[in-house]
Amino acid sequence: MLSCRDEVLQLTDELVRVESVVNTPGEIDVARALHQKLASLPYFQKNPERLLLSRTVNDERERYNVLAFVEGTKAPASNRTVILMGHIDTVGIEDYGHLKERACSPSALMKALHQETLPPLVKQQLESGDWHFGRGVLDMKSGVASHVYLLSYYAEHPDELTGNLVLLAECDEEDSSHGVLSGLKDLKHWKETYGLEYIALINSDFVAPLYEGDENRYIYKGTIGKLLxxxxxxxxxxxxxxxxxxxxxxxxxxxxxxxxxxxxxxxxxxxxxxxxxxxxxxxxxxxxxxxxxxxxxxxxxxxxxxxxxxxxxxxxxxxxxxxxxxxxxxxxxxxxxxxxxxxxxxxxxxxxxxxxxxxxxxxxxxxxxxxxxxxxxxxxxxxxxxxxxxxxxxxxxxxxxxxxxxxxxxxxxxxxxxxxSSLYSPAIDLAGKDERERELLQALEEAVAAVQPHYAYPIVTKNFFPYICDMSMVSLRDDEAGIRAVSDNNPGWGTKHYVHYQDIRDLNVPAINVGPYGYDAHKKYERMEIAFSTEIVPEVTNLVIRKLIGEK
Known part of the structure; x- marks a missing residue:
């Protein structure tokens, strides 16, 4: 097992302390902070062209994605590439009321919450010391922190990878997906420039109980779609x-x-x-x-x-x-x-x-x-x-x-x-339709089996992530007639709203979601379970990476 709990938790807090509410200048701040952190690594000082602070396109707002690329040097060399994806924006903080100024400071918020009258479960988890509170700790800066930890590790140890690792930390997931839709163009450019073969994508959005008393921790092999x-x-x-x-x-x-x-x-x-x-x-x-x-x-x-x-x-x-x-x-x-x-x-x-x-x-x-x-x-x-x-x-x-x-x-x-009248987010699944899907399914199955003995609660795989997420924008099974039903029936298409779905077709990568576990995303008691989020998530993710691009 990785010894990464403290480092992932620290990275989480660094990201959370940058207030990055969607559609505010905070999205710029968090992207620049993450870019600066990665730019300090020797690997990216030596290879600055492999680190991007990339402004979104066809967007009314100024905001940025962060992309980073580590090339494995372990023999035999391969162009096989795994993408790590996660969003760096959050929903607003108005729901925190008089605690609003502490919403993005986990330590200060948790100290203040000890003085509040809390629901029984929230109180119990706060007092246990096993849970971490704050806007974005669950949705989904701890997931991004896990990815950043792994990317940083392989930036120091590229000799442990036969293939390549790419990070896409995207903005605007909470509104209109400008981030991932712009990121597709950068991923396509790197694919053409470096000859990358994208074989899998690992998203790290939050997971939560599906019903009262549910103790399962879920990993998803796809995501639901959404229409409006x-x-x-x-x-x-x-x-x-x-x-x-x-x-x-x-x-x-x-x-x-x-x-x-x-x-x-x-x-x-x-x-x-x-x-x-x-x-x-x-x-x-x-x-x-x-x-x-x-x-x-x-x-x-x-x-x-x-x-x-x-x-x-x-x-x-x-x-x-x-x-x-x-x-x-x-x-x-x-x-x-x-x-x-x-x-x-x-x-x-x-x-x-x-x-x-x-x-x-x-x-x-x-x-x-x-x-x-x-x-x-x-x-x-x-x-x-x-x-x-x-x-x-x-x-x-x-x-x-x-x-x-x-x-x-x-x-x-x-x-x-x-x-x-809004964005169409396609559903995607991982049903073993081709060799890439079968490899990813097997890697995930083996990773969960290896990690489960080290964790007290069941780790369960399901097919469809039950909330909206940017995984929808990395693979597309709809034919042209399906997309025309969207474009021909959106009165703002081509003016207020437009999606270049061909970019999604061009990427078309199998995807899974291995994300932090917790409660109350988008609510004032947003919190994550520290052990699963900072230990199990990076461990499962790392085992999948090693199975796909780390073994000879």
């Missing part, structure tokens, strides 16, 4: 005093959320594993201010995890769900209208609306056919102007584009328009 299906909902405006003369889009939105959120029928399944169902991430109308008129439109979007379904399949099934929701909402409204008229002693006449659901590309195609170049030039200018509004993220940008296109529709009867 979004719905622009139009109604028929009316004065609230004549509410049944209109159709409130918020009423439709509520029924749509009831139909989609937490619906187990919308859970994908592959390799015996099932991700959680969709859940609403935003629901709002687009009314700019108070009036006594009902809203003209509403906007909702949902998290949607995949393990086998394509973006096109998801669109098709959600169109059906929207049609069901629309019909149910109208049936409910009609029933309530009938009851109201009966109570008033007045005659009832059926309400006029019918379910109407369109996928964005269908509406866009119809508008281009009806209005031709005039529509296309208008929308080009509209998007260019909209880009000037820096307050709009990709999701609201897409909604505003759909809203503007809807204004060109000749038939403005109530409708639901379905589209994508």
């Amino acid at each position: 299906p979004s719905f622009f909902i139009t109604g028929a405006e009316t004065h609230v005093g004549s509410c049944f003369e209109g159709l409130d889009p918020n009423f439709l939105a509520a029924e749509l959320t009831r139909q989609i959120s937490y619906n187990p029928e919308l859970c994908d399944e592959a390799l015996g594993e099932i991700p959680v169902p969709p859940v609403s991430l935003k629901q709002t109308d687009l009314k700019p201010s108070y009036t006594v008129q009902t809203a003209l439109s509403a906007y909702v979007y949902y998290n949607f995890f995949t393990v086998s379904w394509s973006p096109k399949e998801v669109l098709d099934m959600l169109k059906k769900q929207a049609e069901i929701a629309f019909a149910n909402a109208l049936a409910c409204l009609d029933s309530r209208y009938r009851q109201y008229r009966e109570r008033c002693g007045e005659s009832y006449h059926p309400l006029p609306w019918k379910p109407r659901v369109m996928i964005y590309e269908e509406m866009n195609r119809q508008l281009r056919e009806e209005h031709g170049d005039r529509f296309e030039q208008h929308m080009k200018a509209f998007k260019a102007q909209l880009l000037l509004d820096e307050s709009l993220d990709t999701r609201m940008f897409a909604a505003r584009v759909v809203e503007e296109e809807w204004s060109w529709m000749k038939d403005k009867s109530p409708a639901i328009i379905l589209f994508y």
